[in-house]
Amino acid sequence: MARYVYDFTEGGRDMAALLGGKGSNLAEMTRLGLPVPPGFTLTTEACRAFLDTGGEPPGMWEEISEHLTAVESAAGRLLGQPDDPLLLSVRSGARFSMPGMMETILDIGLNDESVLGLAKVSGSKRFAWDSYRRLVQMFGRTVMGVDGDLFERAIAAHKAQRGTRDDHDLDAAELAVLTEEFKAIIRRETGEDFPQDPAEQLRRAVLAVFESWNGERARLYRRREHIPDDLGTAVNVQRMVFGNLGPDSGSGVAFTRDPATGRPGLYGDYLPDAQGEDVVSGIRNTVPLTELERLDPLSYRRLLDHMGTLERHYRDLCDIEFTIERGTLWMLQTRVGKRTAEAAFVLAAALADEGVVTPDEGLARVSGEGLAQLMFPRFDTSATGDPLARGVPASPGAAVGAVVFDSAEAVRRAAAGEKVVLVRQETTPDDLPGMIAAQAVLTSRGGKTSHAAVVARGMGKVCVCGAEELAVDTGRRRFTTRDGTVVEEGTVLSVDGTAGAVYPGSVPLVDSAVMRFLEAGAGDHATTGVVDAVARALTRADSVRQLEVRANADTPEDAARARRFGAQGIGLCRTEHMFLGERRRLVEEMVLAGTDVQRDRALAALLPLQREDFTGILEAMDGLPVTIRLLDPPLHEFLPDRTELAVRIAAAEARGERPDAHDVELLTAVNRMHEENPMLGLRGVRLGLVVPGLVAMQVRAIGEAVAQRLLAGGAPRAEIMVPLVGDVRELRIVRAEVQRVLAEVSETSGVPVTCPVGTMIELPRAALTAGRIAGEAEFFSFGTNDLTQTTWGFSRDDVEAEFFSAYLDKGVFPVSPFETLDRDGVGRLVRLAVAEGRAARPDLKIGVCGEHGGDPDSVHFFHTAGLDYVSCSPFRVPVARLEAGRAAL
Ligand code: PEP
Ligand code: MG
Helix, strand or coil: CCCCCEEECCCEEEEEEEEHHHHHHHHHHHHCCCCCCCCECCHHHHHHHHHHCCCCCHHHHHHHHHHHHHHHHHHHHCCCCCCCCCCCEEEEECCCCCCCCEEEEECCCCCCCCHHHHHHHCHHHHHHHHHHHHHHHHHHHHHHCHHHHHHHHHHHHHHCCCCCHHHCCHHHHHHHHHHHHHHHHHHHHCCCCCCCCCCCHHHHHHHHHHHHHHHHHHHHHHHHHHHCCCCCCEEEEEECCCCCCCCCCCCEEEEEEEECCCCCEEEEEEEECCCCCHHHHCCCEEHHHHHHHHHHHHHHHHHHHHHHHHHHHHHHEEEEEEEEEEEEEEEEEEEEEEHHHHHHHHHHHHHHHHCCCHHHHHCCCCCHHHHHHHCCEEECHHHHHCCCCEEEEEEEEEEEEEEEEEEEHHHHHCCCCCEEEEECCCHHHHHHHHHHHCCEECCCCCCCCCCCHHHHHHHHCCEECCCCCCEECCCCCEEECCCCCHHHHHHEEEEECCCCCECCCCCCCCCCCCHHHCCCCCCCCCCCCHHHHHHHHHHHHHHHCCCEEEECCCCCHHHHHHCCCCCCCCEEEEHHHHHHHHHHHHHHHHHHHHHHHHHHHHHHHHHHHHHHHHHHHHHHCCCEEEECCCCCCCHHHHCCCCHHHHHHHHHHHHCCCCCCCHHHHHHHHHHCCCCCCCHHHHCCHHHHCCCCHHHHHHHHHHHHHHHHHHHHHCCCCCEEEECCCHHHHHHEEEEHHHHHHHHHHHHHHCCCCCCCCEEECCCCCHHHHHHHHCCCEEEEEEEEHHHHHHHHHHCCCCCCHHHHHHHCCCCCCCCCCCCCCCHHHHHHHHHHHHHHHHHHCCCCCEEEECCHHHHHHHHHHHHHHCCCEEEHHHHHHHHHHHHHHHHCC
């Protein structure tokens, strides 16, 4: 039979899954010989058994009784003993910290009789009655389900009668009356009496804490923090010690170092004559911990000693809760302390310097997400009010600007030197110039992989998307918030892409020193503090990682920045991004051409433009690989809008005019090309096989750019990548064309030009036939955006806004599979393709260039799957370097 209860002397910190964070650390402190009030822990297994069956697990109560007896004999008194009661606290403690989300019940063991005993032995009637009324109140609310406000109102009435606002001013007699009132409330509300039997109090308190695992608050918190719902909480039952027994008692919290900056020093708060709950709740003002040195020098010195012991033992920053009961110090909790991203980096470097941790352990303690936070400027929101709206935090950072409602206006104002925030219902590729011009993008629709989000992240631009409470009225150039506030064009807003919030006016910014350092390029730095710590973590990561890190970049500027950030090449140059703006017309002509002459004219116009693009990028990445992907345009992003054209024609007809001949011609062509689901339509290699001359034009542009760079003395390393391949025959045809054109270029330029040819693996069929495809491919690059879309059958453009929040709520997945790779499904295809691809071609180079390439959890997966590199947007390159290093530890 399972064992459900462990004494503090039996556990240890390696048992957190079973005993929870609090319980395992209490056991660890007990083992270290620190003064921990005795107690025991009910396991998470007991909780799960209770929640599964709805009943108390068989044998659990007997085990509790045994452990209780041990605590009683150590204390020399019994739970609730009338003349000198042993009192217990019952506290939750899950595997992962869920601060304040579950229940706690203190002072178990008090009843109408033992309260008198406690008054006598403690020498304080007030203390005894205050403890009893706390128990009745907590028990009534938590265990018996009485509305907590009823108790609060009763307290308020007494305080009003007394003419005070402080609980402390109520005396023993008033507290005794209050306790009777509380009991009456319970009776009235539940039809039941507050239980006088201490054992029954304990039993019901334990079950209530188990139940609080499924409370609404706890569930919500878990969802936000991605904590699984099926872990359950442990429960710690511990002898009460009291910080509210007079001026020689008190409670406090302490950190062994500054959790905000990681710097050494003693940080914490102390509250004389108070219980721990009073310190945390902030009802009364605390004093700095250093005050304790004056108030109680002996306890202060002991506390410092214990903190030193804990930090050395845990080899990390610890936070601590303690209570002093009449001059005796008790340790009530410790854990490795939460810290800011800055503190994490500084501390890791400091502990490595002190020889407390190895450099690799230091690296394990920082994270890519932390680094990403440090790269963005931040708002100082300490003095701001409520946000105007909230949305999805799609691309982190802080930006301030005047609201504009279309791309052209953004460009116009930015050109005049104004900072702007582009607000749209959603963005399309047409908005790109405006997005580039804007400081931030705010949309009322779409999720983390909506166009706005992906593009903004790629540009390192702040973005909040899916702010559904905003009604955006582009026509009238304004939006309305849920409370009816109307925001006109030109109004200044502050957009917090890290928190997903929008504030009115200009919230002050704090600059990122880390970004300035990274922007300056790795290597040359004389730095201090957090920047130095980041630099050291990155250097360590680079020395241990097995994954290379490349960037997704389409312009020489992005390529150069990526290189400064440490990219080892370009893993994805999306050529369709080069066809936006002015050039879109040429793509339109090429795709819609009715005759060969028209098409050849468009292709001929595109060739020199493309050549120039590639030359610039190859120059910026000289000596490093540059994977150029042949055109993959989802046609709806490139062709004129069908409805708009039809409306224009109909309007002209309604006016009795002849519609524009070009419009009519276009509409016919657009109708011919129209797709219901363009993401699964004439994209990628399919377009290359259907539009004569397209592949040849692009390959010629690449080949000529390579030749040009070679002639200029450079070391260009272009790789040609074919998108959306599902069958090896598609690749074979394109590959033959590539080789033909490159041979031609070599011939005409007089320089031998060769480029490896590879393919994206972004369709399940490609993954499933990877062995055959590898026969024609020198490299694979997983397009996990499309592979996720096609494996799940989720449209990347639509689902996030439509139903992902319901899926997240219901726990179908803890995080969007477009954000973090779905290891079980998509990941399985990746592993299969890696194995079969390498079996067919042992020297096959394999990377990934979907959004997942910059996601920490996914980077760890790609490491274990044996990929050669990940490729991500330039701004994620440092994050990917760090995580690739951590994955290799
Ligand atoms: C992908 O599908 O993962 C990919 C990188 O290509 P795109 O996002 O351009 O379709
Ligand atoms: Mg793709």
